[in-house]
Amino acid sequence: MVSAPPLSEITSLWSDTAASEPRFGKLSGDRQYDVAIIGGGYTGLAAARYLARKGLSPVVLEASRVGWGASGRNGGVVSGKFRLTFSGIAEGWGIDMARHMHDLGIEAIDHVGELVEAYGIKEANFQESGSLRCAHNEISLAALKQEVAWLNGVLGDHSTSILAPSQMLEETGSEGFTGGLLNTHGGVIHPLNFVRGIASGIAAEGIAIFEQSPVTSIRRDSAGLVLETPSGTINSRHAVMATNAYSDLTSATQSVQRTLIPFRSAIIATEPLTGKPAATLLCKGRSYTETRRMMRWFRKSGDRLLFGGRGAFGKTDSPSAFAALQKAMVAQFPELADVQVTHRWSGLVGMTLDSIPHVGRLDDRISYAVGYNGTGVAMSTLMGKYLAEIVTGNRPNIGLLASERLKKVPFYPIREPAVRLVAGWYQFLDAIGR
Ligand SMILES: Cc1cc2nc3c(=O)[nH]c(=O)nc-3n(C[C@H](O)[C@H](O)[C@H](O)COP(=O)(O)OP(=O)(O)OC[C@H]3O[C@@H](n4cnc5c(N)ncnc54)[C@H](O)[C@@H]3O)c2cc1C
Known part of the structure; x- marks a missing residue:
């Protein structure tokens, strides 16, 4: 089996003020689930919750600890905005689309409140x-x-x-x-308490979560998918990539990694x-x-x-x-x-190049939700919910977020210098007050 690179611990205000530190074991042996979810952040944990509500057996595989990615270390700003303005969306795609995206934003904020309530995550200190x-x-x-x-x-x-x-x-x-x-x-919100609260809540409902279990490869066999980790294997019918900006930890999630900057x-x-x-x-x-x-x-x-x-x-x-x-x-x-x-x-x-999150199916067995463009506390949690629909073959109305097929970032190998160039240009425009 291939191993994954070791991941450093994150010390933040959130880790220093966390209410608790739930721990979940490492995957061992061969196991079977309906849906294997890669990534233990808001997207992956919420997807697990709603898949279980559909009567399926999900498993969450996290390379490090629950919330180690952006979900446990973000600013805790709960917003329903996108990088595009709603009037800009109306110009490009019409007023109905703008209205729907606006409604999705409000639904996403309300959904944070619903999860806090459902799992009694008082320590998330969600203040509207x-x-x-x-x-x-x-x-x-x-x-x-x-x-x-x-x-x-x-x-x-x-x-x-x-x-x-x-x-x-x-x-x-x-x-x-x-x-x-x-x-x-x-x-x-307190982002780390929120993500840990969701994890504890779904684990108490019987949903399997494994930490320190990086998925290093995904292959197909006659029954479905086989996901390898250094300490065990999952056989599943479907997989969800919920790895967002951390999709480069192993090559297993390369197909979504190449769509993100x-x-x-x-x-x-x-x-x-x-x-x-x-x-x-x-x-x-x-x-x-x-x-x-x-x-x-x-x-x-x-x-x-x-x-x-x-x-x-x-x-x-x-x-x-x-x-x-x-x-x-x-x-x-x-x-x-x-x-x-x-x-x-x-x-x-x-x-993402179009400034919009991307949510959909990669193929008949793999779904994904990525690219929140820095505004994902509320939206990633809501997209976890809609992923459960997508996995089960439904086509929820998620407006511009629905991407039929992920588009690769052109010139991916030179993305880092390109980001520097764009950032430098933006700083210049800011400096001259434009
Ligand atoms: C510094 C910072 C500040 C931010 N501030 C805000 C804010 O104030 N408000 C806001 O709305 N948004 C903010 N964001 C964005 C927001 O945090 C993210 O959009 C959101 O957390 C994404 O959640 P996720 O579950 O999709 O991804 P993540 O939380 O990043 O989770 C992905 C997980 O996948 C795991 N993983 C990766 N590869 C593998 C593998 N092969 N096997 C198993 N596991 C794997 C990683 O370890 C990681 O834990 C911020 C982000 C950052 C980084």
Whole structure:
């Protein structure tokens, strides 16, 4: 049997504040299940839940620990947005599609609440506190105003409104914003407690989860599929690839890996704030994103402030990427100049060329859901649910997310320099205020 590369432990604010650390054994021997799910993040665990509800026997195989991928280390911003605006979707695919995508976003947020409720994941601390887009210049503010007018007028969505600079100062404690778009949908969550809570919940329902069990190969035999791990084998009728930006851990998931551009996203967290900054910065506990192309976002967790954005290029973290984030944080919130940063971590987001997640069937036996473009807490969990439909031969209406066949990223071998080039261009446009 082939072995998989060892995976390093992730230390983050989330791992340091986790409520519990459920452990699941390693696969051993030969076993038979209806559906083998590769990846123990939100997508894979949710898919297992809904497959079991259809009377099938799923098994989740995780290369490392449940939530080791993006699901356990993300920013915990719960949002129903896509990288494309809804008015942009309407321009490209019509108003009905825009409305459907908008509804999917709201369904995804509600679904997070349903899972928290169903499994009693109080420690996920899911707060539907809303989200605020913070305009960094007048051009961005004009675009936000246009989007709100469109959402109100065309989709009849009155959950969004524009905030004036004085309201932004009150909301964020920063004088650096020209205005903002407040959306009452969405909010924040403790992402690691959420993913571990789902895992514990489905395990209590009898669903099999194996950790430290990387799938190293998938082959076909007369009965279906054979998935090899270093310590055991699964025979199944169907497989699900729920490996997103971590699809390059082994060659077994190469077919989805080649459709994604992995992009490193980094997060820093401060020590607990005290005094005036604790009272005035991000006082409503929402999630906050900037309008720059190289987007930065921030939120509070308890009294700490989290600030996230682009991480290092390449396979590992770099101190300079974290230093750049801290500099950006202090530029936005000067009162944090002397505040200690206690946590620094990063992970990979799976970007797609069309900026939309891809969900569907690779062939008659393998399904997938990948490419959440950095906004997957709510959407990946919902797509896990819809994967159960796809596996069982149904065609759920998932709008633009439905991809009949995955398209490979052209020039895949040079994707890393290409990402640098695009990021550099975006930084230039941000710097000149365009
Ligand atoms: C730093 C960071 C911040 C983010 N912030 C936000 C945010 O605030 N809000 C938001 O909505 N989204 C955010 N995202 C994106 C979001 O976290 C992801 O879209 C979502 O977690 C994807 O879940 P998943 O289950 O599809 O993939 P993952 O959680 O990445 O899970 C994939 C799993 O597959 C496993 N795996 C890979 N290969 C194999 C194999 N061969 N065998 C077995 N297992 C395998 C990996 O170990 C991994 O655990 C962020 C992502 C990052 C990295």
